[in-house]
Amino acid sequence: MKEQKAWVLNGFIGVLLIVVLAVGGVLLLINDNVVAGIVLLIAAAALMSGIAVVQPNQGFIVTFFGSYIGTIRESGLWLTVPFSMRKQVSLRVRNFNSAKLKVNDIEGNPIEIAAVVVFRVIDSAKAMFDVDKYEQFVEIQSETALRHVANKYPYDVFDVEGYSLRGNSEEIAHELSRELQERLSVAGVEVMEARLTHLAYSTEIASAMLQRQQATAIISARSKIVEGAVGMVQLAIAQLQREGVIELDEERKAAMINNLLVAIVSDRSANPIINTGSLY
Template identity: 60%
Template sequence: MTTTKAWHVNGFLALLLSLVSLAGGIALLVIGGDRPEPNGLLITAGIVLILLFFVLLTSFTIVQPNQAKIITFFGKYKGTITDSGLWLVVPFSGKGKVSLKVRNFNSQTLKVNDAEGNPIEIGCVVVFKVVDSAKVVFDVDNYGKFVEVQSETAIRHIAANYAYDTFSENDTTPSLRGNADEVSAELTRDLQNRLSIAGVEVLETRLTHLAYAPEIASAMLQRQQATAIIAARQKIVEGAVTMVESALNQLKDNGIELDGERRAAMINNLMVTIVSDRAATPVINTGTMYG
């Protein structure tokens, strides 16, 4: 089922003609029945004009902005009207309305497993609108419910393809937490494929909630903290080695030569001072006592 344009004419002109028809019919009935011998032809014409007026009344429809009217005639689809205003359509036809406005759907918080099997909680918002009114009305039972079910299905499918997060700087694998734009774009494509049958266009999708499930949240927080501490320590050690090397080179450039034992002691002291997370307490050697 695809949308086609329904036959329709200016409703204001048709309204004027219907009023003229009503007035003419009443006038003919009065004239035809007011004679000594009633004129059957005039009375018949008057009745026909009045009946025409009531038939035209069934043909009027009003289309609001950003709204579509589905015209059906005794069970047959005749077309869709999207132009706003007052229109005259096929008499005795059904006139169902469909909103073409942009709508939001905020999904529930779903509990799913990510690519690594960790239970996570995830939710998203879907921005969509109707672009094919015939498909919306005739191809699905309730397009709002259809969007809701397909959105949750797409979220579960996307969440299963990505890990919640990566725990290594060298790991370039996309994750739900680190690649939100990429995940949203893939979710939009997947959801659009699912909703095409319903005549719905997905404008945008965004993750609104992302967290570990409560039963593993504490353990994952400790893992993240440990990973952050290790990464910080690696940076500190790299910096400490550079600083010690620079200190030794400056001493050498100034003509101060240290033997192997003193170099080792100096390196040890500098590394402990720089790497330690607490302030170093120096021990001053004031000499050696001999008994």
């Protein structure tokens, strides 16, 4: 099926024509011309059945004895094929909020995920005739695509570089929109945007994964601290030797490096011990 434009005539002209036929039929009946009068009244009633009022951003699917003859998209008052059936379809932009789904990411971790899909109908014929209840079709396919995307990526990456559901929201949204468009094109639906609205570890592993995230953050911070501490110790010893403040042999240099590293890397402030000598 493919949408096509239905035959229409300006509705005000149609209403005027109906009035003229009805008045003519009544006058003929008054003048005892029964057959002609009845014919004109039947014609007026037939044209009346073709009157349609179309609201903005809505359309009418027009069928004639089971055959699709076109769609009326323009808003206003129209006269279309008499005795035709007309079914309204919304052309407005709509949102669909998926339920929170419990799925496994690519590493097998159970997660909770949900998304919002912004869509609209661009081909009314496909939406009405190629699928059964396109609104439900959009909901089911959206949840299916969301599960498929969630299964392709990890919730988060800790040790390697790569895409993740939490760290690459823009890329995941683009991937979800692309897959949704492929699935919903058969229903004549355009996906305007799709984004995650909820993402979290499932309750049974949330505590353990939080500890893992905290441990990863601590390790990363410690690595930066050690890297900076080594650089500071190298600069301190180089400056002392360059200015000749003190002569350091290998043993004293090792002791100084140890003390400086302990003072810089330690979580607590250093508490120096001052040697004042013996009291006796």
